[in-house]
Amino acid sequence: xxxxxxxxxxxxxxxTAARADEMVFTSWGGTTQxxxxxxxxxxxxxxxxxxxLQDGPTDYGKLKAMVExxxxxxxxxxxxxxxxxxxxxxxxxxxxDFNVVPKxxxxxxxxxxxxxxxxxxxxxxAWNKGAVSGEPTGWADMFDLTKFPGKxxxxxxxxxGVIEIAxxxxxxxxxxxxxLDLDRAFKKLDTIKSxxxxxxxxxxxxxxxxxxxxxxxxxxxxxxxxxxxxGADVGASWKQNMTAADVLVIPKGSKNKASAMKFLAxxxxxxxxxxxxxASGYAPINTAAKAEMPADVVxxxxxxYVDGQIDLDMNYWxxxxxxxxxxxxxxxxx
Amino acid sequence: xxxxxxxxxxxxxxxxxxxxxxPALTLITLFFVVPVVALLLxxxxxxxPGLQNYAILFGDGTYARVFFNTFLVAxxxxxxxxxxxxxxxxxxxxxxxxxxxxVFGIIILSMWTNLLTRTYAWMVLxxxxxxxxxxxxDIGLISEPLPLINNLTGVTIGMVYIMLPFMILPLVGTxxxxxxxxxxxxxxxGASPFDAFRRILLPLSLPxxxxxxLMVFVMSLGYFVTPTLLGGTSNMMLAAMIxxxxxxxxxxxxxxxxxxxxxxxxMALYALQLRLVGAKRMTGGI
Numbered sequence: 001x002x003x004x005x006x007x008x009x010x011x012x013x014x015x016t017a018a019r020a021d022e023m024v025f026t027s028w029g030g031t032t033q034x035x036x037x038x039x040x041x042x043x044x045x046x047x048x049x050x051x052x053l054q055d056g057p058t059d060y061g062k063l064k065a066m067v068e069x070x071x072x073x074x075x076x077x078x079x080x081x082x083x084x085x086x087x088x089x090x091x092x093x094x095x096x097d098f099n100v101v102p103k104x105x106x107x108x109x110x111x112x113x114x115x116x117x118x119x120x121x122x123x124x125x126a127w128n129k130g131a132v133s134g135e136p137t138g139w140a141d142m143f144d145l146t147k148f149p150g151k152x153x154x155x156x157x158x159x160x161g162v163i164e165i166a167x168x169x170x171x172x173x174x175x176x177x178x179x180l181d182l183d184r185a186f187k188k189l190d191t192i193k194s195x196x197x198x199x200x201x202x203x204x205x206x207x208x209x210x211x212x213x214x215x216x217x218x219x220x221x222x223x224x225x226x227x228x229x230x231g232a233d234v235g236a237s238w239k240q241n242m243t244a245a246d247v248l249v250i251p252k253g254s255k256n257k258a259s260a261m262k263f264l265a266x267x268x269x270x271x272x273x274x275x276x277x278x279a280s281g282y283a284p285i286n287t288a289a290k291a292e293m294p295a296d297v298v299x300x301x302x303x304x305y306v307d308g309q310i311d312l313d314m315n316y317w318x319x320x321x322x323x324x325x326x327x328x329x330x331x332x333x334x
Numbered sequence: 335x336x337x338x339x340x341x342x343x344x345x346x347x348x349x350x351x352x353x354x355x356x357p358a359l360t361l362i363t364l365f366f367v368v369p370v371v372a373l374l375l376x377x378x379x380x381x382x383p384g385l386q387n388y389a390i391l392f393g394d395g396t397y398a399r400v401f402f403n404t405f406l407v408a409x410x411x412x413x414x415x416x417x418x419x420x421x422x423x424x425x426x427x428x429x430x431x432x433x434x435x436x437v438f439g440i441i442i443l444s445m446w447t448n449l450l451t452r453t454y455a456w457m458v459l460x461x462x463x464x465x466x467x468x469x470x471x472d473i474g475l476i477s478e479p480l481p482l483i484n485n486l487t488g489v490t491i492g493m494v495y496i497m498l499p500f501m502i503l504p505l506v507g508t509x510x511x512x513x514x515x516x517x518x519x520x521x522x523x524g525a526s527p528f529d530a531f532r533r534i535l536l537p538l539s540l541p542x543x544x545x546x547x548l549m550v551f552v553m554s555l556g557y558f559v560t561p562t563l564l565g566g567t568s569n570m571m572l573a574a575m576i577x578x579x580x581x582x583x584x585x586x587x588x589x590x591x592x593x594x595x596x597x598x599x600x601m602a603l604y605a606l607q608l609r610l611v612g613a614k615r616m617t618g619g620i
Contacts, residue, residue: 061581090584151462156567157582197484198567207454213461325583329575330396332567 022051023256023263027078027118029056030202031226032280036078036118039275040267047266050259060087063251067092072253075260076267078118081110081245082160085318088114094250100261105288106268109311115247116268117285119276122241122302122309123161126219129233131212138239140169142216143192150215153208156198158321158328160244160312162189165218168240168310178313182324186331198332209234225281225300238305244312245285277301370597373590380587387591397575397592404572404596407486407561408554411493415501415550416543418494423505423542424535428514438506445499453563456492457483460564488564493554500553501546508542509535548607552600572596 025041027033033056041052058078064087066072079087087093093114101116110117127136131150136142142152142165154162163180166188172181189196197214199205202223208214210232224236248267250260266272273284274292283301284290290298298304317324377387391397422441426434444452459465462479470476482488512535520530558573565571572592579589 059581060584061586064584064586086584157578200562204457204563207457211458211461211463213463322583322585325578326396329570329578330394333396333399333570334568 021049022053023075023259024053024055024073025076025078025263026055026058026074028058032222032282033078035276035279036267039279040263040272043272044263044266048259048262050262052263063087064092067252070253072251072255074251075254075256076263077249077251078246079115079249080159081115081247081314082317082321084115084247084249085112085314086321087249088112089318092252094252094254094257094260096250096264097261100258101265101268105270105286107285107287109243110245110247110285112247115249116264118246118248118267119273119280119282120243120245120285120302121282122221122238122243122305123165123218124221124224124241125216125237125239126209126224126227127216127235128209128212128214129235131215132235135235136216136237138169138237139165142218143169143188145192145195148216151195151197151213152192153197153199153205153214153217153219155205155218156200156332158325160314160317161218161242163324163328164242164310164312174240174308174310177310178316180316180320180324182327186327189331206232220282221300221302222281238302240308240310241302241305242310242312243302244314370594373597374594376586377588377591377594380590387587388595390588391591391595400570400572400575401595403569404555407489407493407557407565407569407571408551410486410490411497411554412547412551414490414494415497416547419498419501419505419546420539420543422498423502423509426502426506427509427512441499441502444495449496449559452496453492453560456488456495456564460488460491483564484566486565486569489561489569492560492564493557496560497550497553500549504546504549505539505542508539508545512538544607548604551603555596555600 025036027036033054037052037054041054044050045052055074060079060083063074063077063079066074084093095113096116103111107117107120110120125136125139125142132148134148136148141148154165163182163185164177166185167177167181168174170184170188172184197208199208199217202220205217205219206223206227209217209219210227210230219236221236221238221241224234227234248264250257250264254260268286270284270286270288270292273286273289276282277284277289278293278297281300283303284293290303302309378385380387426437429437457464460482461467462481462483464482466482467476467479471479482491516534516538517530520534521527525533556573557571558577561569561571562574573596576589576592576596579585579592
């Protein structure tokens with residue numbers, strides 16, 4: 001019964017599936033997917049003659065339903081890296097064919113057997129210069145209500161980042177973060193809980209900071225970059241900036257696997273990665289991409305702030321995703 | 335040929351509606367009944383067969399809180415919507431039809447604007463540095479910004495605004511059907527305007543209030559975008575929690591169990607209302 005039903009569901013989802021000379025790329029929408037279309041899909045279509053249809057937003061539930069039902073409509077999907085690690089373990093992903101996708105220049109931090117990097121970003125400390133007197137210098141300042149009063153904004157959902165920030169602010173050395181001491185992190189977060197405004201989407205984080213509704217926040221560097229481009233009066237501290245990545249995966253059972261592999265080769269190439277970085281403010285996962293970019297763009301990327309940079313541990317998160325989420329939402333709801 | 339036609343007497347049979355309802359029934363069975371059964375099955379088979387998902391939902395304080403929040407928000411939103419919608423519906427019912435349809439159009443128009451856009455607009459209005467707080471502070475009415483967002487107040491304001499048309503529509507239908515002479519008669523018999531409202535207009539409009547109220551309540555129970563954006567984390571509602579379980583954590587067993595409980599409660603409410611108000615009066619009100 002369940003199988004049949006999943007089949008029906010997946011069949012409906014697959015009604016939009018691509019023809020042989022087409023493939024479907026799925027990402028999160030917004031400016032990010034626009035940049036991916038322009039920097040990756042357009043050159044790929046030109047060189048391969050394969051049309052890339054855009055779909056989205058990424059939905060892990062949908063991906064799982066498609067794979068389980070054996071009717072996969074998505075060929076390449078942009079997902080968060082901790083999800084990719086978990087999904088590979090659950091058998092939802094095709095292994096990457098590194099004979100088609102050149103691996104030599106790919107950042108090993110964001111390359112696995114079942115995923116190649118899409119782009120990477122850093123969480124940085126951003127603030128509205130009009131709403132803050134003085135200049136915050138690190139995560140600890142976000143927990144100092146006397147020196148820096150006002151609302152602060154953090155990412156709402158259970159994901160790598162906020163727990164680590166709380167621990168760093170509480171004095172945990174960067175190399176001793178994992179395994180995460182959740183009790184300690186929540187205790188630290190309790191001290192500022194009443195002053196936290198949660199952001200739910202990148203757009204919201206920008207709106208909160210730009211309007212001064214929140215004086216500071218933990219933001220994706222690409223979003224801060226966009227605010228600066230728009231002329232908003234914002235500052236940013238890159239001290240202990242924390243990297244995380246989106247990766248590209250091929251759902252198990254993709255009908256256009258060969259095209260998908262070729263697409264990954266184009267998307268992760270130095271040139272495409274450079275174009276995307278320039279358009280989005282996110283960092284390339286191809287180490288040769290820097291040579292293809294203007295100097296001022298290189299300067300604005302997480303690559304320029306590797307000193308003290310912390311890589312959020314995606315393997316740890318993939319392993320403990322559910323357990324942490326349970327604690328997280330219970331704490332939030334209190 | 336013609337004899338054959340004449341012979342087909344059953345065509346004259348009183349239509350019972352079954353044939354006409356068949357497409358809709360098929361659609362509902364395929365795309366509602368079947369998935370609901372699948373949902374129920376998932377909730378008792380994943381990750382292992384048994385009732386452990388329900389045990390988790392009922393045994394955990396956090397989930398209990400989310401359930402409570404969900405019903406609290408739906409109740410408050412329904413109550414406020416009825417109070418705000420009633421005068422509007424009454425005005426629409428007694429207005430000259432030409433003017434009425436313009437006002438109606440304006441109300442309907444709001445439904446055609448993208449939900450997310452409207453919710454973001456409320457964020458801009460309600461936040462601490464938003465239009466409302468700025469204005470109130472500028473004219474000196476308040477010295478500290480009012481907490482209008484990231485709490486129950488924000489959710490209620492945002493949701494009432496979205497739900498209003500769903501309350502007004504059935505209510506106008508009911509109110510229009512009330513003979514205005516009954517009110518005049520009440521006045522002639524010495525009833526004060528408030529008495530006339532309380533003892534004549536209100537009871538007569540109950541079917542409309544019930545129909546609209548149920549629709550608003552049920553829609554509120556499953557609401558997602560507005561509570562997520564205008565509420566705080568302590569106002570998390572069931573729909574947001576289910577979405578999180580299904581889309582992000584891939585805990586389909588627990589998500590299905592939560593969804594099934596929500597569905598059961600909704601159906602129980604509907605059954606209760608049918609009993610109280612009666613199916614005829616309710617559908618007649620729409």
